[in-house]
Amino acid sequence: MPTATAARLSVDELRDIAKRIRSHIVQMVFNAQSGHPGGSLSAVELGVALFWNHLRIDPENPQWPGRDRFFLSKGHATPFYYSLLAERGFFSTGLLDGFRTLGSPLQGHPSMNSAPGIEMSGGSLGQGLSFAIGQATAGRMDGRDYRCWVMMGDGELNEGQVWEAAMAVPHFGLGDRIVAIVDRNGLQNDGFGDTIMKVHPKEMWHGFGWHVIECDGHDMAAVDQALTEAERPHGKPRVVVAHTIKGKGVSFMENNAGFHGKAPTAEQLKQALDEITRGDGLL
Amino acid sequence: MTSVAPVTAATREAYPKALIQLAEEGVDVVAIDADLSVSTMGYQFGEKYPDRWMTVGVAEANMVGIGAGLAATGKTAFIASFAAFLPGRCFDQLRTSVAQPKGGMNVKCVASHGGITVGEDGMSAQAIEDLALATALIPFDVVVPADFESARQAIVAVGKTSKPAYVRTGRPKVPGLYTTGYRFELGKATQLRAGSDVTLIACGILVSIALQAAEQLAADGVSARVLDMATIKPIDREAVIAAARDTGAIVTAEEHQTVGGLGSAVARVLVETIPVPVSMVGVDRYGTSGKWDELLGYFELTPQRLAQAAKDAIARKR
Numbered sequence: 001m002p003t004a005t006a007a008r009l010s011v012d013e014l015r016d017i018a019k020r021i022r023s024h025i026v027q028m029v030f031n032a033q034s035g036h037p038g039g040s041l042s043a044v045e046l047g048v049a050l051f052w053n054h055l056r057i058d059p060e061n062p063q064w065p066g067r068d069r070f071f072l073s074k075g076h077a078t079p080f081y082y083s084l085l086a087e088r089g090f091f092s093t094g095l096l097d098g099f100r101t102l103g104s105p106l107q108g109h110p111s112m113n114s115a116p117g118i119e120m121s122g123g124s125l126g127q128g129l130s131f132a133i134g135q136a137t138a139g140r141m142d143g144r145d146y147r148c149w150v151m152m153g154d155g156e157l158n159e160g161q162v163w164e165a166a167m168a169v170p171h172f173g174l175g176d177r178i179v180a181i182v183d184r185n186g187l188q189n190d191g192f193g194d195t196i197m198k199v200h201p202k203e204m205w206h207g208f209g210w211h212v213i214e215c216d217g218h219d220m221a222a223v224d225q226a227l228t229e230a231e232r233p234h235g236k237p238r239v240v241v242a243h244t245i246k247g248k249g250v251s252f253m254e255n256n257a258g259f260h261g262k263a264p265t266a267e268q269l270k271q272a273l274d275e276i277t278r279g280d281g282l283l
Numbered sequence: 284m285t286s287v288a289p290v291t292a293a294t295r296e297a298y299p300k301a302l303i304q305l306a307e308e309g310v311d312v313v314a315i316d317a318d319l320s321v322s323t324m325g326y327q328f329g330e331k332y333p334d335r336w337m338t339v340g341v342a343e344a345n346m347v348g349i350g351a352g353l354a355a356t357g358k359t360a361f362i363a364s365f366a367a368f369l370p371g372r373c374f375d376q377l378r379t380s381v382a383q384p385k386g387g388m389n390v391k392c393v394a395s396h397g398g399i400t401v402g403e404d405g406m407s408a409q410a411i412e413d414l415a416l417a418t419a420l421i422p423f424d425v426v427v428p429a430d431f432e433s434a435r436q437a438i439v440a441v442g443k444t445s446k447p448a449y450v451r452t453g454r455p456k457v458p459g460l461y462t463t464g465y466r467f468e469l470g471k472a473t474q475l476r477a478g479s480d481v482t483l484i485a486c487g488i489l490v491s492i493a494l495q496a497a498e499q500l501a502a503d504g505v506s507a508r509v510l511d512m513a514t515i516k517p518i519d520r521e522a523v524i525a526a527a528r529d530t531g532a533i534v535t536a537e538e539h540q541t542v543g544g545l546g547s548a549v550a551r552v553l554v555e556t557i558p559v560p561v562s563m564v565g566v567d568r569y570g571t572s573g574k575w576d577e578l579l580g581y582f583e584l585t586p587q588r589l590a591q592a593a594k595d596a597i598a599r600k601r
Binding site: 065111112113119120121122123124126127128129130131132133134135136137138139141142160161164165167168171172 | 313334335337339340342344345346347348349350351352353354355356357358360375376378379380383384385
């Protein structure tokens with residue numbers, strides 16, 4: 001059995017990877033002329049720190065039963081997710097070119113096992129934490145110590161199923177097997193969350209008996225530290241509420257609900273790639 | 284082993300018995316309830332195998348997701364609730380987390396209190412759409428057993444596949460039709476009575492009513508075949524085609540609306556093969572409170588109506 005451990009890269013190394021992920025994201029959405037760049041760009045630091053420094057995974061052996069699991073509950077963030085999997089070595093970055101096209105395993109929303117590393121089907125929001133409870137319960141039954149990480153959007157917290165699952169994790173004593181991550185970018189499909197349906201992540205999770213860890217979701221060192229804290233045993237399950245900016249790293253996409261699910265033009269792509277390469281405004 | 288005579292029992296009583304049998308036979312089964320385990324009878328499995336049973340509170344959507352997560356690790360997950368809530372309250376979760384991944388996750392739904400014979404709880408509790416929803420989920424097998432013994436065997440049978448399934452059980456105690464010598468086969472109809480003028484194809488509680496209707500028809504000189512079509516999906520095409528060929532007229536009978544249930548499944552086979560006159564008996568309106576047997580009369584799920592439907596179908600033969 002492989003004994004995979006996290007890679008433990010430096011913050012600078014993680015930042016370089018984040019740039020590549022951001023470039024993939026805008027390029028993929030441009031190529032497909034569809035997809036969800038905004039909520040992909042907001043999650044980049046979270047994903048990179050998690051996939052390189054925290055997940056015990058073996059890309060050569062993606063079905064290793066003892067692996068940590070990552071479940072993308074905000075399933076529309078596939079440009080982010082597929083880029084992470086490719087850069088981490090689960091499949092070739094060349095596969096990203098087919099994103100959202102006929103014959104590609106990389107559908108608009110994740111389809112479980114359609115490519116190595118895709119742990120869960122998504123696209124209908126609110127289902128990841130429940131799925132993680134099932135996997136974590138099985139891990140406990142089978143004497144395995146893997147951890148399940150679930151990434152949700154803050155708009156996704158509108159979904160009642162998240163509340164059902166949030167209630168159940170501490171009830172079943174799964175706090176050391178499940179970590180929730182909320183990409184708190186403040187925007188959802190139709191606009192600002194505070195206008196569409198206001199959520200109170202900190203109060204909500206606290207109310208259900210979780211330990212809430214907040215961080216700046218674009219400060220790589222802070223993200224890495226928050227994820228480390230989330231791994232530490234605690235009497236309560238942990239949720240990382242990461243304060244992020246939708247579209248982060250591309251000026252005209254930042255805080256712009258219009259780029260929740262819209263592709264850039266060729267000119268916009270060039271500008272986006274320039275800005276990402278320069279790393280404007282990124283810590 | 285000697286065959287035990289048919290027993291009068293609710294089909295839902297078979298659920299924990301089947302789960303225990305599966306666990307004893309080494310199937311890595313985990314069962315989940317959503318605060319209705321006293322009614323689904325799932326609690327009886329929990330008493331015997333506490334490490335293999337959990338209840339998630341009143342949270343059907345969460346239950347489906349947990350079941351899918353368990354199945355993803357290789358376990359055989361059973362989830363149980365009332366047929367009004369499973370699949371009604373969690374259809375999207377069944378679609379996204381169970382039906383679509385990997386061509387179908389190994390999650391079995393056992394929904395009790397199906398149909399109108401739930402009784403006094405009234406229309407909100409009377410599921411007459413569940414089979415339409417479940418059959419619409421592409422990889423799902425869908426089974427509606429007629430008595431305790433066939434229900435027990437059907438649940439064991441779906442527990443040994445690696446596919447998702449939906450099994451509907453009922454609340455009231457009903458007469459047994461089968462001895463323990465019976466062998467349920469997924470996707471196969473059971474002929475309970477031979478006949479040449481018409482075939483009554485029924486599932487669930489309507490099977491015994493169809494047998495009574497066949498008696499009445501015999502008294503009127505009409506020879507009726509009776510099929511227990513416990514598996515609605517995949518439907519036993521050969522049995523339906525043989526019924527059309529041999530008897531030339533068909534009645535379907537179910538404790539469900541005629542849209543999307545047994546009647547639709549049978550009619551679909553017939554229009555593609557041997558189109559013969561069909562009369563569909565079901566429940567095409569929302570209900571009311573009453574005792575379960577009173578409601579069978581209220582909704583005209585009676586031998587008299589089935590017999591009349593048979594005569595209507597026969598009259599339409601060319």
